[in-house]
Amino acid sequence: MLAGAFAAGAVGWTLSEYALHRWVGHDPKSKTDFADEHRQHHAQRFYFAPTAKKARYAVPLIAGAFGLASLAARARGAAFVAGFAVTYVSYEALHRRLHTHGPKGAVGRFLRRHHFAHHFKAPQHNHGVTSPVWDVVFGTLRDPGVIRVPEKLAMRWLVDPATGDARAEYAHDYVIHHPAKRRDKGAAGESSSEA
Template sequence: MNRAIGHGPLQFWLAESQRHDGAVVHRACNVTISASCGYYWLDSSWHLMLEVDTMPALDPSPQRIRLFKSEKLEQLTFISPRTFAVAWAMLLPAIAWAGWGAVDPLAGCARVLVGLAVWTLFEYVMHRYMFHLETDVPILKWFVFLMHGNHHDTPNDPLRSLMPLSASVPIAATVWGIFALLVGRAGTWIFLGFMIGYVIYDVVHYACHHWPMRGKLRSALKRHHMRHHYLDEGGNYSISAIFWDSVFGSKIRSLKR
Protein backbone atom coordinates (compact mmCIF):
# COMPACT_ATOMS: atom_id res chain seq x y z
CA MET A 1 0.00 0.00 0.00
CA ASN A 2 1.30 3.47 -0.85
CA ARG A 3 -0.12 6.78 0.32
CA ALA A 4 1.06 10.35 0.50
CA ILE A 5 1.17 12.05 3.87
CA GLY A 6 2.35 15.38 5.16
CA HIS A 7 2.11 18.91 3.90
CA GLY A 8 4.29 21.90 3.14
CA PRO A 9 7.21 22.22 0.72
CA LEU A 10 8.20 18.58 1.06
CA GLN A 11 6.05 15.55 0.47
CA PHE A 12 7.17 12.03 1.22
CA TRP A 13 5.32 8.88 0.24
CA LEU A 14 4.67 6.12 2.72
CA ALA A 15 5.04 2.57 1.50
CA GLU A 16 4.35 -0.61 3.39
CA SER A 17 6.35 -3.71 2.62
CA GLN A 18 6.90 -7.07 4.25
CA ARG A 19 10.37 -8.34 5.04
CA HIS A 20 11.34 -11.98 4.91
CA ASP A 21 10.72 -12.29 8.65
CA GLY A 22 7.11 -11.12 8.33
CA ALA A 23 7.64 -7.71 9.90
CA VAL A 24 5.92 -4.81 8.21
CA VAL A 25 8.20 -1.94 7.38
CA HIS A 26 7.07 1.63 6.74
CA ARG A 27 9.59 3.77 4.94
CA ALA A 28 9.78 7.26 3.53
CA CYS A 29 10.01 6.76 -0.18
CA ASN A 30 9.50 9.96 -2.08
CA VAL A 31 10.55 13.48 -2.11
CA THR A 32 8.03 15.50 -4.19
CA ILE A 33 9.13 16.80 -0.74
CA SER A 34 6.61 17.29 3.28
CA ALA A 35 6.32 15.96 6.55
CA SER A 36 5.71 12.53 8.11
CA CYS A 37 5.85 8.90 7.43
CA GLY A 38 6.38 5.53 9.00
CA TYR A 39 9.98 4.98 9.92
CA TYR A 40 10.91 8.63 9.40
CA TRP A 41 9.05 11.88 9.75
CA LEU A 42 10.00 15.53 9.60
CA ASP A 43 9.02 17.69 12.53
CA SER A 44 8.19 21.40 12.31
CA SER A 45 11.90 22.23 12.53
CA TRP A 46 12.70 19.92 9.59
CA HIS A 47 14.45 17.33 11.75
CA LEU A 48 14.05 13.76 10.61
CA MET A 49 12.49 11.79 13.48
CA LEU A 50 12.17 8.05 14.10
CA GLU A 51 8.76 6.41 14.39
CA VAL A 52 7.86 2.71 14.36
CA ASP A 53 4.31 1.72 13.53
CA THR A 54 2.73 -1.64 14.23
CA MET A 55 0.46 -2.99 11.53
CA PRO A 56 -1.01 -6.37 10.64
CA ALA A 57 1.21 -8.48 8.40
CA LEU A 58 0.72 -7.88 4.71
CA ASP A 59 0.18 -10.47 2.04
CA PRO A 60 3.50 -12.35 1.61
CA SER A 61 3.62 -11.69 -2.14
CA PRO A 62 6.33 -9.21 -3.22
CA GLN A 63 5.46 -5.58 -2.60
CA ARG A 64 6.66 -2.74 -4.84
CA ILE A 65 7.51 0.50 -3.12
CA ARG A 66 6.46 3.62 -4.95
CA LEU A 67 9.34 6.09 -4.95
CA PHE A 68 7.84 9.06 -6.81
CA LYS A 69 4.39 10.57 -7.08
CA SER A 70 5.08 11.37 -10.74
CA GLU A 71 4.46 8.35 -12.96
CA LYS A 72 7.16 9.50 -15.37
CA LEU A 73 9.77 9.67 -12.62
CA GLU A 74 8.58 6.35 -11.22
CA GLN A 75 9.13 4.63 -14.57
CA LEU A 76 12.74 5.84 -14.55
CA THR A 77 13.37 3.67 -11.46
CA PHE A 78 12.61 0.44 -13.34
CA ILE A 79 14.65 -1.61 -15.77
CA SER A 80 13.97 -5.08 -17.13
CA PRO A 81 16.77 -7.63 -17.70
CA ARG A 82 16.09 -7.47 -21.45
CA THR A 83 16.46 -3.68 -21.56
CA PHE A 84 19.61 -3.89 -19.46
CA ALA A 85 21.13 -6.53 -21.76
CA VAL A 86 20.29 -4.68 -24.98
CA ALA A 87 21.50 -1.32 -23.66
CA TRP A 88 24.88 -2.53 -22.45
CA ALA A 89 25.38 -4.80 -25.46
CA MET A 90 25.39 -1.55 -27.45
CA LEU A 91 27.09 0.78 -24.95
CA LEU A 92 30.16 -1.35 -24.19
CA PRO A 93 31.20 -1.69 -27.89
CA ALA A 94 30.51 2.05 -28.29
CA ILE A 95 32.98 2.79 -25.49
CA ALA A 96 35.58 0.53 -27.13
CA TRP A 97 35.03 2.29 -30.46
CA ALA A 98 35.50 5.69 -28.80
CA GLY A 99 38.91 4.61 -27.50
CA TRP A 100 40.02 2.78 -30.63
CA GLY A 101 43.49 3.87 -31.77
CA ALA A 102 44.35 5.71 -28.56
CA VAL A 103 46.80 2.96 -27.58
CA ASP A 104 48.03 -0.29 -29.10
CA PRO A 105 45.89 -3.42 -28.46
CA LEU A 106 48.19 -4.86 -25.76
CA ALA A 107 48.26 -1.60 -23.82
CA GLY A 108 44.48 -1.34 -24.27
CA CYS A 109 43.94 -4.79 -22.77
CA ALA A 110 46.19 -3.89 -19.84
CA ARG A 111 44.16 -0.75 -19.20
CA VAL A 112 40.92 -2.75 -19.35
CA LEU A 113 42.27 -5.01 -16.60
CA VAL A 114 43.19 -1.93 -14.55
CA GLY A 115 39.64 -0.65 -14.99
CA LEU A 116 38.22 -4.00 -13.85
CA ALA A 117 40.38 -3.87 -10.73
CA VAL A 118 39.32 -0.29 -10.01
CA TRP A 119 35.67 -1.29 -10.35
CA THR A 120 35.92 -4.08 -7.78
CA LEU A 121 37.17 -1.63 -5.16
CA PHE A 122 34.68 1.04 -6.21
CA GLU A 123 31.87 -1.51 -5.89
CA TYR A 124 32.83 -2.23 -2.29
CA VAL A 125 33.30 1.42 -1.30
CA MET A 126 30.09 2.52 -3.03
CA HIS A 127 27.98 -0.16 -1.34
CA ARG A 128 29.49 0.25 2.11
CA TYR A 129 29.90 4.01 2.40
CA MET A 130 27.28 5.47 0.03
CA PHE A 131 24.46 2.92 -0.16
CA HIS A 132 24.62 2.31 3.59
CA LEU A 133 25.43 5.86 4.63
CA GLU A 134 24.18 6.72 8.10
CA THR A 135 23.25 10.37 8.29
CA ASP A 136 20.90 12.73 10.09
CA VAL A 137 20.49 14.98 7.04
CA PRO A 138 16.94 14.45 5.71
CA ILE A 139 17.70 14.86 2.01
CA LEU A 140 20.63 12.42 2.29
CA LYS A 141 18.42 9.91 4.08
CA TRP A 142 15.97 10.17 1.19
CA PHE A 143 18.78 9.80 -1.36
CA VAL A 144 20.13 6.66 0.33
CA PHE A 145 16.66 5.17 0.42
CA LEU A 146 16.04 6.07 -3.22
CA MET A 147 19.33 4.56 -4.38
CA HIS A 148 19.45 1.45 -2.21
CA GLY A 149 17.28 1.39 0.91
CA ASN A 150 14.15 0.51 -1.04
CA HIS A 151 15.95 -2.55 -2.41
CA HIS A 152 16.47 -3.85 1.13
CA ASP A 153 12.76 -3.46 1.83
CA THR A 154 11.74 -5.30 -1.35
CA PRO A 155 14.89 -7.22 -2.36
CA ASN A 156 13.24 -9.46 -4.96
CA ASP A 157 11.56 -6.85 -7.11
CA PRO A 158 12.68 -7.97 -10.60
CA LEU A 159 12.49 -4.46 -12.04
CA ARG A 160 14.70 -2.95 -9.32
CA SER A 161 17.43 -5.58 -9.04
CA LEU A 162 19.46 -3.85 -11.77
CA MET A 163 20.50 -0.21 -11.78
CA PRO A 164 18.23 1.74 -14.15
CA LEU A 165 19.82 3.61 -17.03
CA SER A 166 18.58 6.88 -15.53
CA ALA A 167 21.18 6.37 -12.78
CA SER A 168 23.91 4.23 -14.37
CA VAL A 169 24.44 6.33 -17.52
CA PRO A 170 24.97 9.71 -15.75
CA ILE A 171 27.28 8.06 -13.21
CA ALA A 172 29.18 6.35 -16.04
CA ALA A 173 29.54 9.63 -17.93
CA THR A 174 31.00 11.27 -14.82
CA VAL A 175 33.49 8.44 -14.31
CA TRP A 176 34.48 8.59 -17.99
CA GLY A 177 35.15 12.32 -17.64
CA ILE A 178 37.35 11.71 -14.60
CA PHE A 179 39.42 9.07 -16.40
CA ALA A 180 39.75 11.36 -19.42
CA LEU A 181 41.01 14.21 -17.25
CA LEU A 182 43.51 11.96 -15.48
CA VAL A 183 44.83 9.88 -18.38
CA GLY A 184 43.61 11.50 -21.56
CA ARG A 185 41.98 9.56 -24.39
CA ALA A 186 43.72 6.35 -23.25
CA GLY A 187 41.54 6.58 -20.14
CA THR A 188 38.65 5.33 -22.28
CA TRP A 189 40.16 1.83 -22.09
CA ILE A 190 40.33 2.01 -18.30
CA PHE A 191 36.74 3.20 -18.37
CA LEU A 192 35.78 0.26 -20.59
CA GLY A 193 37.19 -2.17 -18.01
CA PHE A 194 35.40 -0.27 -15.26
CA MET A 195 32.07 -0.57 -17.04
CA ILE A 196 32.61 -4.25 -17.89
CA GLY A 197 33.11 -4.72 -14.14
CA TYR A 198 29.89 -2.83 -13.49
CA VAL A 199 27.88 -5.01 -15.88
CA ILE A 200 29.32 -8.16 -14.28
CA TYR A 201 28.41 -6.78 -10.86
CA ASP A 202 24.82 -6.02 -11.81
CA VAL A 203 24.31 -9.37 -13.55
CA VAL A 204 25.69 -11.19 -10.48
CA HIS A 205 23.44 -9.10 -8.24
CA TYR A 206 20.35 -9.90 -10.32
CA ALA A 207 21.30 -13.58 -10.38
CA CYS A 208 21.69 -13.69 -6.60
CA HIS A 209 18.09 -12.56 -6.19
CA HIS A 210 16.38 -14.37 -9.06
CA TRP A 211 18.41 -17.36 -10.26
CA PRO A 212 19.24 -20.69 -8.52
CA MET A 213 23.04 -20.04 -8.70
CA ARG A 214 24.22 -23.67 -8.55
CA GLY A 215 27.88 -24.64 -8.53
CA LYS A 216 30.69 -23.80 -6.11
CA LEU A 217 31.45 -20.24 -7.26
CA ARG A 218 27.89 -19.21 -8.03
CA SER A 219 26.49 -20.59 -4.79
CA ALA A 220 29.29 -18.82 -2.86
CA LEU A 221 28.36 -15.50 -4.49
CA LYS A 222 24.66 -15.97 -3.74
CA ARG A 223 25.29 -17.08 -0.15
CA HIS A 224 27.57 -14.08 0.42
CA HIS A 225 24.95 -11.59 -0.75
CA MET A 226 21.97 -13.26 0.91
CA ARG A 227 23.76 -13.01 4.24
CA HIS A 228 24.06 -9.26 3.66
CA HIS A 229 20.29 -9.03 3.17
CA TYR A 230 19.03 -11.47 5.77
CA LEU A 231 21.69 -11.70 8.49
CA ASP A 232 23.53 -8.41 8.75
CA GLU A 233 23.26 -5.35 6.50
CA GLY A 234 26.49 -4.16 8.10
CA GLY A 235 28.63 -6.75 6.32
CA ASN A 236 29.25 -8.61 3.05
CA TYR A 237 29.22 -5.44 0.96
CA SER A 238 30.94 -6.91 -2.10
CA ILE A 239 28.82 -8.54 -4.78
CA SER A 240 31.15 -9.75 -7.53
CA ALA A 241 34.58 -9.47 -5.84
CA ILE A 242 33.72 -10.92 -2.44
CA PHE A 243 37.36 -11.13 -1.32
CA TRP A 244 37.26 -7.41 -0.43
CA ASP A 245 35.07 -8.18 2.59
CA SER A 246 37.82 -10.42 3.93
CA VAL A 247 40.45 -7.75 3.22
CA PHE A 248 38.51 -5.01 5.03
CA GLY A 249 37.13 -7.19 7.83
CA SER A 250 33.46 -6.91 6.89
CA LYS A 251 32.83 -10.54 6.00
CA ILE A 252 29.92 -12.06 7.93
CA ARG A 253 31.29 -15.09 9.76
CA SER A 254 28.46 -15.89 12.18
CA LEU A 255 25.03 -17.14 11.13
CA LYS A 256 23.46 -15.62 14.23
CA ARG A 257 21.41 -12.45 13.66
Protein backbone atom coordinates in the same frame (compact mmCIF):
# COMPACT_ATOMS: atom_id res chain seq x y z
CA MET B 1 49.07 -2.41 -21.96
CA LEU B 2 45.43 -1.80 -22.78
CA ALA B 3 44.42 -5.09 -21.18
CA GLY B 4 46.07 -3.97 -17.93
CA ALA B 5 44.19 -0.66 -18.00
CA PHE B 6 40.92 -2.49 -18.70
CA ALA B 7 41.59 -4.87 -15.78
CA ALA B 8 42.43 -1.92 -13.52
CA GLY B 9 39.10 -0.34 -14.48
CA ALA B 10 37.32 -3.59 -13.61
CA VAL B 11 39.01 -3.66 -10.19
CA GLY B 12 38.12 0.03 -9.83
CA TRP B 13 34.44 -0.82 -10.21
CA THR B 14 34.60 -3.59 -7.57
CA LEU B 15 36.00 -1.05 -5.09
CA SER B 16 33.30 1.49 -6.05
CA GLU B 17 30.66 -1.21 -5.62
CA TYR B 18 31.91 -1.93 -2.10
CA ALA B 19 32.25 1.75 -1.15
CA LEU B 20 28.85 2.80 -2.51
CA HIS B 21 27.11 -0.13 -0.91
CA ARG B 22 28.79 0.18 2.47
CA TRP B 23 29.20 3.94 2.93
CA VAL B 24 26.16 5.22 1.05
CA GLY B 25 23.67 2.33 0.85
CA HIS B 26 24.12 1.42 4.51
CA ASP B 27 24.60 4.90 5.93
CA PRO B 28 21.44 5.34 8.00
CA LYS B 29 21.77 9.12 7.69
CA SER B 30 22.08 9.15 3.91
CA LYS B 31 19.16 10.81 2.14
CA THR B 32 20.50 10.04 -1.33
CA ASP B 33 18.41 8.28 -3.97
CA PHE B 34 20.90 5.44 -3.83
CA ALA B 35 20.39 4.88 -0.09
CA ASP B 36 16.58 5.10 -0.44
CA GLU B 37 16.58 2.60 -3.26
CA HIS B 38 18.93 0.31 -1.37
CA ARG B 39 16.72 0.33 1.74
CA GLN B 40 13.83 -0.80 -0.46
CA HIS B 41 16.02 -3.51 -1.96
CA HIS B 42 16.52 -4.88 1.57
CA ALA B 43 12.93 -4.39 2.75
CA GLN B 44 11.17 -6.15 -0.12
CA ARG B 45 11.35 -9.65 -1.52
CA PHE B 46 12.32 -8.50 -4.99
CA TYR B 47 12.96 -4.84 -5.55
CA PHE B 48 15.61 -3.31 -7.76
CA ALA B 49 15.86 0.38 -8.58
CA PRO B 50 14.37 1.02 -12.03
CA THR B 51 16.97 0.66 -14.79
CA ALA B 52 16.03 4.04 -16.30
CA LYS B 53 16.73 5.73 -12.97
CA LYS B 54 20.15 4.05 -12.67
CA ALA B 55 20.95 4.92 -16.27
CA ARG B 56 20.22 8.60 -15.57
CA TYR B 57 23.17 8.57 -13.17
CA ALA B 58 25.43 6.00 -14.75
CA VAL B 59 25.34 7.04 -18.42
CA PRO B 60 26.42 10.70 -18.05
CA LEU B 61 28.94 9.75 -15.37
CA ILE B 62 30.57 7.04 -17.47
CA ALA B 63 30.39 9.10 -20.67
CA GLY B 64 32.00 12.05 -18.88
CA ALA B 65 34.69 9.86 -17.33
CA PHE B 66 35.33 8.24 -20.71
CA GLY B 67 35.82 11.64 -22.36
CA LEU B 68 38.08 12.97 -19.62
CA ALA B 69 40.13 9.78 -19.33
CA SER B 70 40.59 9.62 -23.12
CA LEU B 71 41.88 13.18 -23.13
CA ALA B 72 44.16 12.63 -20.16
CA ALA B 73 45.49 9.16 -20.94
CA ARG B 74 44.26 8.42 -24.46
CA ALA B 75 43.67 4.74 -25.23
CA ARG B 76 44.74 3.63 -21.78
CA GLY B 77 42.30 6.04 -20.15
CA ALA B 78 39.52 4.86 -22.44
CA ALA B 79 40.35 1.21 -21.66
CA PHE B 80 40.24 1.92 -17.91
CA VAL B 81 36.77 3.47 -18.12
CA ALA B 82 35.61 0.68 -20.46
CA GLY B 83 36.74 -1.92 -17.88
CA PHE B 84 34.93 -0.01 -15.17
CA ALA B 85 31.72 0.30 -17.22
CA VAL B 86 31.64 -3.33 -18.39
CA THR B 87 32.16 -4.57 -14.83
CA TYR B 88 29.46 -2.23 -13.55
CA VAL B 89 26.93 -3.61 -16.06
CA SER B 90 28.02 -7.18 -15.21
CA TYR B 91 27.49 -6.40 -11.53
CA GLU B 92 23.92 -5.25 -12.22
CA ALA B 93 23.18 -8.45 -14.14
CA LEU B 94 24.88 -10.67 -11.56
CA HIS B 95 23.14 -9.08 -8.57
CA ARG B 96 19.74 -9.55 -10.19
CA ARG B 97 20.61 -13.15 -11.08
CA LEU B 98 21.60 -13.95 -7.48
CA HIS B 99 18.07 -13.00 -6.48
CA THR B 100 16.22 -14.65 -9.37
CA HIS B 101 18.04 -17.95 -9.95
CA GLY B 102 19.48 -20.63 -7.70
CA PRO B 103 23.17 -21.55 -7.82
CA LYS B 104 24.49 -24.03 -10.38
CA GLY B 105 28.09 -24.44 -9.22
CA ALA B 106 30.48 -23.66 -6.39
CA VAL B 107 31.05 -20.02 -7.40
CA GLY B 108 27.33 -19.32 -7.71
CA ARG B 109 26.72 -20.94 -4.36
CA PHE B 110 29.49 -18.93 -2.73
CA LEU B 111 28.35 -15.59 -4.19
CA ARG B 112 24.74 -16.19 -3.16
CA ARG B 113 25.67 -17.18 0.37
CA HIS B 114 27.98 -14.16 0.63
CA HIS B 115 25.24 -11.80 -0.55
CA PHE B 116 22.29 -13.32 1.29
CA ALA B 117 24.23 -13.40 4.55
CA HIS B 118 24.47 -9.63 4.00
CA HIS B 119 20.73 -9.38 3.35
CA PHE B 120 19.45 -11.58 6.16
CA LYS B 121 22.13 -12.00 8.76
CA ALA B 122 24.71 -9.23 8.87
CA PRO B 123 23.91 -6.09 6.83
CA GLN B 124 27.13 -4.48 8.05
CA HIS B 125 29.16 -7.32 6.51
CA ASN B 126 29.69 -8.83 3.05
CA HIS B 127 29.16 -5.64 1.04
CA GLY B 128 30.89 -6.93 -2.07
CA VAL B 129 28.58 -8.54 -4.62
CA THR B 130 30.88 -9.46 -7.51
CA SER B 131 33.64 -10.53 -5.12
CA PRO B 132 34.49 -10.75 -1.42
CA VAL B 133 37.93 -9.17 -1.91
CA TRP B 134 37.14 -5.73 -0.45
CA ASP B 135 35.35 -7.30 2.51
CA VAL B 136 38.61 -9.09 3.25
CA VAL B 137 40.62 -5.86 2.81
CA PHE B 138 38.31 -3.78 5.04
CA GLY B 139 37.60 -6.51 7.60
CA THR B 140 33.87 -6.94 6.89
CA LEU B 141 33.92 -10.53 5.66
CA ARG B 142 31.59 -12.83 7.52
CA ASP B 143 31.17 -16.56 7.18
CA PRO B 144 27.50 -17.02 6.25
CA GLY B 145 26.93 -20.22 8.25
CA VAL B 146 23.30 -21.30 7.89
CA ILE B 147 21.29 -18.32 6.68
CA ARG B 148 17.85 -17.82 8.16
CA VAL B 149 15.62 -16.17 5.57
CA PRO B 150 12.31 -14.61 6.62
CA GLU B 151 9.45 -16.30 4.77
CA LYS B 152 8.12 -13.05 3.31
CA LEU B 153 11.52 -12.06 1.88
CA ALA B 154 12.65 -15.48 0.65
CA MET B 155 13.90 -15.76 -2.92
CA ARG B 156 11.51 -17.79 -5.08
CA TRP B 157 14.28 -20.19 -6.17
CA LEU B 158 14.94 -21.09 -2.57
CA VAL B 159 11.45 -22.09 -1.51
CA ASP B 160 9.88 -25.46 -2.16
CA PRO B 161 6.26 -24.54 -2.90
CA ALA B 162 5.07 -27.91 -1.57
CA THR B 163 6.45 -27.35 1.94
CA GLY B 164 7.16 -23.61 2.17
CA ASP B 165 10.66 -24.51 3.41
CA ALA B 166 14.01 -24.37 1.67
CA ARG B 167 14.31 -26.83 -1.23
CA ALA B 168 16.21 -29.95 -0.19
CA GLU B 169 19.28 -29.05 -2.31
CA TYR B 170 19.68 -25.75 -0.41
CA ALA B 171 18.60 -26.90 3.04
CA HIS B 172 22.15 -27.17 4.39
CA ASP B 173 22.77 -23.50 3.48
CA TYR B 174 19.43 -21.83 4.27
CA VAL B 175 16.40 -22.21 6.50
CA ILE B 176 13.14 -20.37 5.98
CA HIS B 177 11.95 -18.59 9.07
CA HIS B 178 8.18 -18.77 9.57
CA PRO B 179 7.17 -16.23 12.22
CA ALA B 180 3.89 -18.01 13.04
CA LYS B 181 5.58 -21.36 13.67
CA ARG B 182 8.14 -19.70 15.88
CA ARG B 183 5.45 -17.97 17.98
CA ASP B 184 3.86 -21.36 18.62
CA LYS B 185 7.17 -22.77 19.81
CA GLY B 186 7.86 -19.67 21.91
CA ALA B 187 4.47 -19.92 23.57
CA ALA B 188 5.01 -23.62 24.28
CA GLY B 189 8.44 -22.86 25.74
CA GLU B 190 7.06 -20.13 27.99
CA SER B 191 4.23 -22.26 29.35
CA SER B 192 6.56 -25.17 30.10
CA SER B 193 9.00 -22.91 31.94
CA GLU B 194 6.15 -21.48 34.02
CA ALA B 195 4.90 -24.96 34.93
